[in-house]
Amino acid sequence: MTSPKPSPGEPDVPGAKGLRADARRxxxxxxxxxxxxxxxxxxxxxxxxxxxxxxxxxxxxxxxxPTKQALLQAIMKDLLADLTREVEALAADGDPATSxxxxxxxxxxxxxxxxxxxxxxxxxxIDLQVADSLHPLRDxxxxxxxxxxxxxxxxxxxxxxxxxxxxxxVCQGALHAGWDRDLQRRTLAxxxxxxxxxxxxxxx
Amino acid sequence: MTSPKPSPGEPDVPGAKGLRADARRxxxxxxxxxxxxxxxxxxxxxxxxxxxxxxxxxxxxxxxxPTKQALLQAIMKDLLADLTREVEALAADGDPATSxxxxxxxxxxxxxxxxxxxxxxxxxxIDLQVADSLHPLRDxxxxxxxxxxxxxxxxxxxxxxxxxxxxxxVCQGALHAGWDRDLQRRTLAxxxxxxxxxxxxxxx
Amino acid sequence: MTSPKPSPGEPDVPGAKGLRADARRxxxxxxxxxxxxxxxxxxxxxxxxxxxxxxxxxxxxxxxxPTKQALLQAIMKDLLADLTREVEALAADGDPATSxxxxxxxxxxxxxxxxxxxxxxxxxxIDLQVADSLHPLRDxxxxxxxxxxxxxxxxxxxxxxxxxxxxxxVCQGALHAGWDRDLQRRTLAxxxxxxxxxxxxxxx
Amino acid sequence: MTSPKPSPGEPDVPGAKGLRADARRxxxxxxxxxxxxxxxxxxxxxxxxxxxxxxxxxxxxxxxxPTKQALLQAIMKDLLADLTREVEALAADGDPATSxxxxxxxxxxxxxxxxxxxxxxxxxxIDLQVADSLHPLRDxxxxxxxxxxxxxxxxxxxxxxxxxxxxxxVCQGALHAGWDRDLQRRTLAxxxxxxxxxxxxxxx
DNA sequence: AATGAATGAGTTTTCATTCAT
DNA sequence: AATGAATGAAAACTCATTCAT
Numbered sequence: 001m002t003s004p005k006p007s008p009g010e011p012d013v014p015g016a017k018g019l020r021a022d023a024r025r026x027x028x029x030x031x032x033x034x035x036x037x038x039x040x041x042x043x044x045x046x047x048x049x050x051x052x053x054x055x056x057x058x059x060x061x062x063x064x065x066p067t068k069q070a071l072l073q074a075i076m077k078d079l080l081a082d083l084t085r086e087v088e089a090l091a092a093d094g095d096p097a098t099s100x101x102x103x104x105x106x107x108x109x110x111x112x113x114x115x116x117x118x119x120x121x122x123x124x125x126i127d128l129q130v131a132d133s134l135h136p137l138r139d140x141x142x143x144x145x146x147x148x149x150x151x152x153x154x155x156x157x158x159x160x161x162x163x164x165x166x167x168x169x170v171c172q173g174a175l176h177a178g179w180d181r182d183l184q185r186r187t188l189a190x191x192x193x194x195x196x197x198x199x200x201x202x203x204x
Numbered sequence: 205m206t207s208p209k210p211s212p213g214e215p216d217v218p219g220a221k222g223l224r225a226d227a228r229r230x231x232x233x234x235x236x237x238x239x240x241x242x243x244x245x246x247x248x249x250x251x252x253x254x255x256x257x258x259x260x261x262x263x264x265x266x267x268x269x270p271t272k273q274a275l276l277q278a279i280m281k282d283l284l285a286d287l288t289r290e291v292e293a294l295a296a297d298g299d300p301a302t303s304x305x306x307x308x309x310x311x312x313x314x315x316x317x318x319x320x321x322x323x324x325x326x327x328x329x330i331d332l333q334v335a336d337s338l339h340p341l342r343d344x345x346x347x348x349x350x351x352x353x354x355x356x357x358x359x360x361x362x363x364x365x366x367x368x369x370x371x372x373x374v375c376q377g378a379l380h381a382g383w384d385r386d387l388q389r390r391t392l393a394x395x396x397x398x399x400x401x402x403x404x405x406x407x408x
Numbered sequence: 409m410t411s412p413k414p415s416p417g418e419p420d421v422p423g424a425k426g427l428r429a430d431a432r433r434x435x436x437x438x439x440x441x442x443x444x445x446x447x448x449x450x451x452x453x454x455x456x457x458x459x460x461x462x463x464x465x466x467x468x469x470x471x472x473x474p475t476k477q478a479l480l481q482a483i484m485k486d487l488l489a490d491l492t493r494e495v496e497a498l499a500a501d502g503d504p505a506t507s508x509x510x511x512x513x514x515x516x517x518x519x520x521x522x523x524x525x526x527x528x529x530x531x532x533x534i535d536l537q538v539a540d541s542l543h544p545l546r547d548x549x550x551x552x553x554x555x556x557x558x559x560x561x562x563x564x565x566x567x568x569x570x571x572x573x574x575x576x577x578v579c580q581g582a583l584h585a586g587w588d589r590d591l592q593r594r595t596l597a598x599x600x601x602x603x604x605x606x607x608x609x610x611x612x
Numbered sequence: 613m614t615s616p617k618p619s620p621g622e623p624d625v626p627g628a629k630g631l632r633a634d635a636r637r638x639x640x641x642x643x644x645x646x647x648x649x650x651x652x653x654x655x656x657x658x659x660x661x662x663x664x665x666x667x668x669x670x671x672x673x674x675x676x677x678p679t680k681q682a683l684l685q686a687i688m689k690d691l692l693a694d695l696t697r698e699v700e701a702l703a704a705d706g707d708p709a710t711s712x713x714x715x716x717x718x719x720x721x722x723x724x725x726x727x728x729x730x731x732x733x734x735x736x737x738i739d740l741q742v743a744d745s746l747h748p749l750r751d752x753x754x755x756x757x758x759x760x761x762x763x764x765x766x767x768x769x770x771x772x773x774x775x776x777x778x779x780x781x782v783c784q785g786a787l788h789a790g791w792d793r794d795l796q797r798r799t800l801a802x803x804x805x806x807x808x809x810x811x812x813x814x815x816x
Numbered sequence: 817a818a819t820g821a822a823t824g825a826g827t828t829t830t831c832a833t834t835c836a837t
Numbered sequence: 838a839a840t841g842a843a844t845g846a847a848a849a850c851t852c853a854t855t856c857a858t
Contacts, residue, residue, distance in 0.1 A: 020858080023821060044248060046848060057823045062850060155408050158394065165377050165391040173373030178365075187369045190362065194398025201402050204359050227838070250831055261840040263835085272832065431817070452656055454852055465819040467856085476853065563816050566802065573799040577785030581777050595777040598770065602806025606813050612767055632837080635842060658827060669844045674829065 027064050029054045035075050039114060043072060073130055079114075080133040083107065087140030097151040099144045101192050104167055108184055111171035138164060155197040166191050231268050233258045239279050243318055247276060283318075284337040287311065291344030301355040303348045305396050308371055312388055315375035342368060359401040370395050435472050437462045443483050447522055451480060487522075488541040491515065495548030505559040507552045509600050512575055516592055519579035546572060563605040574599050639676050641666045647687050651726060655684060691726075692745040695719065699752030709763040711756045713804050716779055720796055723783035750776060767809040778803050 019027065033054035037045045047068050051058040065071035086106070090099050138160060145163055148154040170191060174184055193201050223231065237258035241249045251272050255262040269275035290310070294303050342364060349367055352358040374395060378388055397405050427435065441462035445453045455476050459466040473479035494514065498507050546568060553571055556562040578599065582592055601609050631639065645666035649657045659680050663670040677683035698718065702711050750772060757775055760766040782803065786796055805813050 020819095020821070022858085026821080047850090048848075058849095059824060059851080060822050063821075066850085068849070157408060159390070161387055162390045162394055165383065165387055166374075166394060168380065169373035169375075169377030169391070170370075171373075172376040173369050176372065179369065183365055183369055186363070186366045187373070190366055190370060190398035191395065192398070194394035194396070197408055198402075198405050201405070204361060204401055224838080230839090251833090252831070255841095262833090263841060264839055266833065267838070270833090428817080434818090455854090456852070459820095466854090467819055467821095468817080470854065471817070474854090565816060567798065569795055570798045570802055573785050573791065573795055574782075574802060576788065577781035577783075577799070578778075579781075580784040581781030584780065587777065591773055591777055594771070594774045595781070598774055598778060598806035599803065600806070602802035602804070605816055606810075609810050609813070612769060612809055632840095632842070634837085638842080659829090660827075670828090671830085671845060672843050675842075678829085680828070 023064075026054070026056060026060060030056065030061055030064055030071070031075060031078055034071055035079070035114075038072070038075065047071065076130045077133045080130065080137055084133075084137045084140055087137060087144060091140060091143045091147070094144075096147045097153040098148065100141075100148040100154055100163065100195070101188075103141070103144055104163075104170075104191075105188060107167060108170055108174050108188060112174040112179060112184065141167075152197065153200065154195050158195055163195075227268075230258075230260060230264060234260065234265055234268055234275070235279060235282055238275055239283075239318070242276070242279065251275070281337045284341055288341045288344055291341065291348060295344060295347045295351065298348075300351045301357040302352065304345075304352040304358055304367065304399070305392075307345070307348055308367075308374075308395075309392060311371055312374055312378050312392060316378040316383060316388065345371075356401065357404065358399050362399055367399075431472075434462075434464060434468060438464065438469055438472055438479070439483060439486055442479055443487075443522070446480070446483065455479070485541045488545050492541075492545045492548055495545060495552060499548060499551045499555065502552075504555045505561040506556065508549075508556040508562055508571065508603070509596075511549070511552055512571075512578075512599075513596060515575055516578055516582050516596060520582040520587060520592065549575075560605065561608065562603050566603055571603075635676075638666070638668060638672060642668065642673055642676055642683070643687060643690055646683055647691075647726070650684070650687065659683065689745045692749055696745075696749045696752055699749060699756060703752060703755045703759070706756075708759045709765040710760065712753075712760040712766055712775065712807070713800075715753070715756055716775075716782075716803075717800060719779060720782055720786050720800060724786040724791060724796065753779075764809065765812065766807050770807055775807075 030050065034050045037050050037053050041049075047061055048058050050071070051061045054061065061071070065074055087103055090103050094102055141163060142160040145154060145158070145160055149156055149158075170184075170187060173179065173187070179187075189202070234254065238254045241254050241257055245253070251265060252262050254275070255265045258265070265275070269278055291307055294307050298306060345367060346364040349358060349362070349364055353360055353362075374388075374391060377383065377391070393406070438458065442458045445458050445461050449457070455469060456466050458479070459469045462469070469479070473482055495511055498511050502510060549571060550568040553562060553566070553568055557564055557566075578592075578595060581587065581595070587595075597610070642662065646662045649662050649665055653661075659673055660670050662683070663673045666673065673683070677686055699715055702715050706714060753775060754772040757766060757770070757772055761768055761770075782796075782799060785791065785799070791799075801814070
């Protein structure tokens with residue numbers, strides 16, 4: 001019997017189910033390569049370059065992701081899944097009072113380092129299809145926010161939308177050349193201060 | 205024969221000097237068309253489409269801007285010049301106390317409407333060359349900030365860099381689909397509150 | 409262990425000898441799927457689609473037919489064999505007087521329904537190799553023609569070549585969109601009338 | 613003044629209007645090359661080969677015909693226009709009695725020589741869009757047919773559809789390898805005899 | 817024998833850029 | 838200066854065929 005039989009204990013990567021072991025490995029390689037290439041050169045980098053970076057033939061890339069769009073979307077989904085996992089972990093274990101700030105800080109750091117997906121978010125045509133994968137992340141952030149508010153660390157009249165908006169904005173900003181670690185910190189300081197209840201703010 | 209010399213009273217548009225009147229008119233048309241096209245379809249829109257929109261032949265576009273990059277840069281410079289003019293006007297006439305907030309609000313609104321330049325800023329390869337045109341804008345913002353701080357509307361320990369950073373971030377964020385006017389306002393409210401001195405903040 | 413030897417009573421399908429029972433079954437499935445697919449989408453349909461339609465893996469298809477060309481030829485041979493069997497049956501049992509007309513009518517009907525092979529005949533590069541399988545068919549038609557002529561239903565000065573030529577032509581024509589059953593009949597009526605001896609023709 | 617000004621006396625080639633002289637020349641070259649290439653290698657020949665044969669760059673071909681389909685259609689239209697012109701000439705000047713037979717003979721000869729378009733007609737996906745250009749040809753044939761019938765050379769109960777059908781069929785048949793001039797003649801002899809009124813037929 | 821993943825040459829199509837008119 | 842046709846490199850995508858599992 002030559003059944004594919006993927007080992008059943010594998011992590012639940014969406015889109016990678018039911019593939020033979022080697023195919024799954026290659027899928028992962030392609031995603032990694034694509035993330036790197038698009039991070040470096042922007043989403044107009046050629047699919048061929050992704051294939052080269054992955055050490056695979058171009059046909060293999062297109063077999064896994066039949067369109068360049070599909071590849072970009074897959075990267076997005078992957079990254080969003082990563083982030084969601086992280087929020088959920090924080091929501092379970094993190095310090096209730098400042099969980100929101102912690103998560104935002106991490107995300108901005110990551111964005112600056114990985115440069116990846118956040119940059120892609122700005123591109124037209126991709127957004128819509130990823131909306132589904134965005135929901136769990138939003139939910140996770142909502143959870144963090146609620147906890148921080150219950151703990152009195154964030155003012156009550158702030159909604160998830162603002163938080164996500166600020167997060168997105170600062171992450172994108174952080175991709176620009178001039179933003180060093182210190183600028184990130186100072187920018188976030190302002191944002192965090194705006195989020196705090198009047199009583200809990202940092203002094204001048 | 206009409207004089208090819210540009211009438212000396214013309215506004216000092218960079219790149220438009222020493223051109224015959226019709227040539228200058230075409231230059232302007234191209235820039236307007238390009239701004240519109242790239243705003244709609246992103247910077248990967250074809251130069252040909254710009255030419256069509258401008259009602260000119262493709263050759264004419266390339267005669268004025270020998271490269272697509274050059275065209276993109278020119279749009280950037282133009283927009284930055286506009287913004288700079290606006291900051292300077294505000295710095296001269298605006299309400300000293302809240303001039304910074306007013307300017308930021310306007311910019312975010314514009315970004316959402318025009319979508320243009322801010323989106324372009326995110327593209328790789330363009331950033332560097334525009335740095336020059338960015339300085340006057342930064343200086344104008346610095347001036348506004350200083351006035352707001354003198355008036356007690358912004359806390360003293362905030363620097364221009366943070367303000368520019370926040371501005372860039374929120375502008376880019378505002379380009380996304382979900383951002384309606386209300387979200388813009390609420391997001392900026394948080395940012396403004398973070399910029400205010402502890403005593404001047406809005407109550408919960 | 410079941411014997412891999414094919415039961416000796418099997419029909420003499422060319423190319424299917426010496427195969428295990430399941431292999432022979434697969435061969436048949438592939439041919440059927442291929443006939444259907446190529447009939448629908450033309451000979452440029454992908455081999456992969458054939459595999460899917462046959463419910464087999466692409467590798468299996470190529471194991472049976474090492475080239476796409478080979479597959480196309482096999483379909484042709486199969487169809488020609490079918491037709492030959494039919495002519496031979498008619499030559500044995502059919503009405504001697506009109507056997508030729510009956511066979512032509514059937515072929516045109518089939519062509520319109522199956523669309524398959526006749527269409528393929530038009531493609532370059534395939535024709536030659538099938539010449540062998542065409543001979544028996546031609547011989548069968550010659551036999552029918554001779555009998556019809558002996559019975560006085562077809563004029564004596566008509567040769568097999570014309571009959572085959574007319575048959576081919578009308579079959580190909582019948583593949584086109586506009587040809588409904590009625591047009592087929594009317595077209596063949598003209599041809600048949602041209603084949604009849606002067607005395608045996610239909611009145612105006 | 614650099615107006616294109618195509619000389620107004622040019623023949624009315626559809627699709628070639630309003631082009632600069634050089635562009636029109638190239639359009640014609642492309643069509644000729646394409647007709648030749650597709651005639652030789654079938655419609656799956658590469659557009660690139662057409663470009664090479666035309667002595668032009670591939671981009672030029674796609675500028676004139678933005679799709680391969682468009683190119684194929686243009687060839688079809690061109691050929692149909694040629695044929696239409698020919699029928700119309702015959703309808704004006706030709707021998708009223710046998711005009712239909714004369715036209716059919718010419719078309720079959722051409723088909724065999726040019727091999728071009730008739731072969732393309734068999735391909736799926738093209739037919740529909742050409743329907744418009746086919747009408748005038750059909751009308752011309754109808755005219756010829758009516759005249760031949762009035763002159764007593766063709767039986768009254770034959771319709772245009774059959775004639776077109778027979779024409780198409782025999783033309784396509786004539787593309788095959790085996791069909792020499794003599795076979796063409798003998799095949800058409802049968803068809804013509806079937807079209808004649810009972811009294812006007814050739815003797816055995 | 818069957819499977820289906822990988823290969824990579826080949827095809828269509830786009831677009832920045834050049835250049836003759 | 839303006840025009841717009843031509844160029845051709847580059848990108849996206851397809852598909853017959855091979856080969857490890």
